[in-house]
Amino acid sequence: MxxxxxxxxxxxxxxxxxxxxxxxxxxxxxxxxxxxxxxxxxxxxxxxxVPFLILVTMSLWTRDGFSFDATLTIANYLRVWNEPIFGALLRRSFWISGVATVATVVLCYPMAYYVAFHVHRNKMMWIILMTLPFWTSYLLRVFAWKVILGYEGVINSGLQGLGMIEEPLSFLLYSKSAVIITLAHAWAAFAILPLYVSLEKIDKSLLEAATDLGDGPVARFWRITFPLSMPGIIAASFLIFIPTTGDYITPALLGGPDGAMIGNFIQLQFGAVNNWPMGATLSIVLMLWIAAIALVFLFITRQAERRVS
Amino acid sequence: MPNFAIFGGSEEALTKMRGGFVVDVSHPCNQALPRWVSTGLFQQIDTSRLSNWGNVIPEIIDLPGNAADGGNVWMAPFDWGQTSVTYRTDLFEVEGEESWDMLWDKRYAGKLGSLASGADAWWCGAIKAGVDFDDIASDEAFEKIAAVMREQRPLIRVYTDDTTTLEQALSSGELTAAMTWNSSAVLLQSEGIPVKFAKPKEGALTWVCGVVIHKDAPNVDRAYDVIDSLLSVQTGEFMIGEWGYGHSNIKAFDKFDEATLQGLGLSKRPFEILEAGHFQQPQTQEWETRMNETFEQIKAGF
Structure with a gap:
């Protein structure tokens, strides 16, 4: 050189x-x-x-009245480990966003599938139409669900109008299910797009070959389409699971006392509870858990893929 | 129009200001005042710059921790009132006298609401638990109050700092009773909803709130203008007539007859009302933090 x-x-x-x-x-x-x-x-x-390093440093401090005690200690981490509330909130958050993720992927798969295989003209328009709800703000969509699920909301007044119920159903709003429903809708675009891309890429001649070799539509789907769309499913799951675990506004508005998630508790540490180091610790613990869960998920899907091929 | 930053609770506002958020004027209540002043984030109010100061009721200026140097004050008192139970007279059947027990009534499980901020709810819990506010900082009081809050939690449909949520839920019948301030009941009544602001036999929670000036307020002159207008008779008449809050200007009460004031739970002699209820008392930062921490855990189900 x-x-x-x-x-x-x-x-x-x-x-x-x-x-x-x-x-x-x-x-x-x-x-x-x-x-x-x-x-x-x-x-x-x-x-x-830089913010991450600040977060890590702060998580090693402790609160001291109005200010911080900057002596480095793992006291906050020990608290998270020892007090049951933190574990329970984490488990609840993972449960809620896990269910929401599965629901979103399952509901969006047919839509993506339809556009990828059965729409031949104006595909782009279909994709844009499906993502249309996401042109409005996240907060508005959450509020819209509050109106739909509410005590005098669309569902309740509809069912009452049909004479199917006498008293409005109160479990619709302020519950875990309200949070799950809202998250599953609010994040749908993040499932449709990766699913569509991976389904679109599938070589149609493989499907024809499978048919020639005697596979019916169902067997063909499970043996060809589904495994080949795995990358899209994994991407969609990550894109939804990771941000929804830390979601804060949906449970705050729709969760009620039983639907509160770890994100709400982190916000409280920086607000009313006034314990920033604890908030930092919780954020890092959440991050580590998400990373661990993501790795396990990735490992399992890799293994499954290997077995299929 | 001034720009407003609205918070779920004053504690949140203080946290944000400690983080560097600068405002001209902010609005804490008497219970938080000494703690707010001790942060060093606020400047004294020169009362000679306020044309309405002469009409401000002296008893509510003279609050613990409010006196500053040379007749100045830290907080100009603005509004006062009660935290109590607003209930639907058609849906909630009161057994005997009105009481805090209404928010612990198992018959209405899942149809009761509460303010989410510990600055109200915890104190109401203290009244329910029979804890004297002089002893509210003791360990025993903490345990007693925590016990009643835990008992209440499964009955509560929603804890919220957004009074509109409570008002709408009361108006639709989703809630039959909720912990609110004066204004919710007055607003709902003006819409023809059959509600009543209870006079609990144990006494309501009472408070005085006011306005303070940030030490780095960029527009000090305008801050004084805002405060002076908040203390004016016109503002007072609106506060009393439309929202049912007490005002700090004695002349604001002249437009209303004794019966109207009584119906709103107000009086020209605020201390009659404030002392008849349980008047909030300033607490230490440690207490405040411990209280909020405990209450948040209870609300989350622990």
């Missing part, structure tokens, strides 16, 4: 003088790569790594 560049510059003495920086850039591929990535790296550093 060094020799060639020396030779070129010697062979072309008339060429413009090249600055040291340019020469360095020309020689080092890694440097060029980092330079290209520098805007992203900068944002990652300022927006993610």
């Amino acid at each position: 060094t020799e060639t560049s020396v030779q070129t510059s010697a062979a072309e003495p008339a060429a413009k003088p090249v600055s040291r920086l340019e020469r360095l850039l020309y020689r080092s591929e890694a440097l060029r790569g980092y330079l290209l990535m520098s805007p992203t790296l900068l944002i990652m550093t300022i927006g993610i790594i």
